[in-house]
Amino acid sequence: MTIKVQEHQKEALALLRKHLGNDLSVGPAPATASAPPSASRAPQSMTPEGRQPAERPAVLPPLSASEDLARNRPGAKLLGLIAERGPSTAQRLRAKLLRQSSEWDSWYTGLGGEQKVGRELERLSSLGWRTLHGIEKSNGGDIDHLLIGPGGVFNINTKTHKGATVWVGDAMTKVNGGQPHPYGAASKAESDYVRRVLRRYCAFDVPVAPVLVFVGVASLHRAATQNGIRVYQEREVSALGPLTGKLTSEQVEAVYAAARHRGAWLRT
Template sequence: MGAELNRLARRGWRVLHSIPLANDVDVDHLLIGPGGVFSINTKHHHNKAVWVGDDAVKVDHGKPAPYARKSRAEAKRVVRVLEHYCGFPVQVEPVLVFVGVTDLKVVATQLSVRVYQGRQVAALAPLSGVLTAEQVEQVYSVARHRQAWSKA
């Protein structure tokens, strides 16, 4: 997933991987670019079928997992940190990326989390009009400092 996201650098995007937060959790990937900021939560379910509804995710018809809720909460934590240090509003969109799945069915009608399968994340590359080049660099500069995340 990291290599796939790194390819977006040619389009003006910056990527950070495995940002540690408080309570032994982390942001898998943070994508910052002209189209905004995306908190990417990667889920590996090798050779499994995944179903995504409005607020539930089921792997091979199993028990619902709170992936969407956790992705939204993670994005809110990222917003708090970035806005605190950047001094301007920073919208962060949560993204769920499923890797290694055999099938991904998204039936959500009101899902506030973007959902992709591995290589589909490249769909974010052409997005623009949210952050200026200067804002991208400022957000990236803040996001690179591990100390900013220590209490998030």
């Protein structure tokens, strides 16, 4: 990525680090011209289809129960945080009886949203789709849901805004007309991350596309997007079910087998 207007560099990097991790670094701007390919590297052999041959995929160790992400429930990341640092049952009951808000309310709201979307995604299993939840990334974040099937791979980001009016543009989203949130940009970056991880362990190109799912909103306005992000409400994710033509059934199982390994996603 090149930041052409230097006075915006600090603000842009702060936004990127918020979603991609603090290890993001800035290198020099790319040169305007480069040496001819023949001068920089030796020619490589090509496949009959005119593509460079794929590198041999990395081999994963045998899958153990502790490493198997298929055991994760929807909202696994939030469930872990709540169990570790959340309020006790007595504290939750007291806050409910007194109708008091707490710092944990947003966590429980987000958990409920992920669980709703998870239930909708599991309905697609009869159509040949596989689903994983709460995949921890190497930068400390997580992928809410990963859907793998005949229509390709979709990284699904769940956002819960009860009763809100939501407007979604190419990179930014506004909730009730407030400050823009970079949901689209973050989902697109997450797709790139998923593609890099799966390419490392699969012997074929894996098509990955981002999906934003809004839970509990009163209305959802989708602007004409140019970046290939699908935008749904929770009950609309079933639209992914009939998609086909991207992966064979054998490829679906190969991608799913690699994606289930927790360690595959934590390798930097």
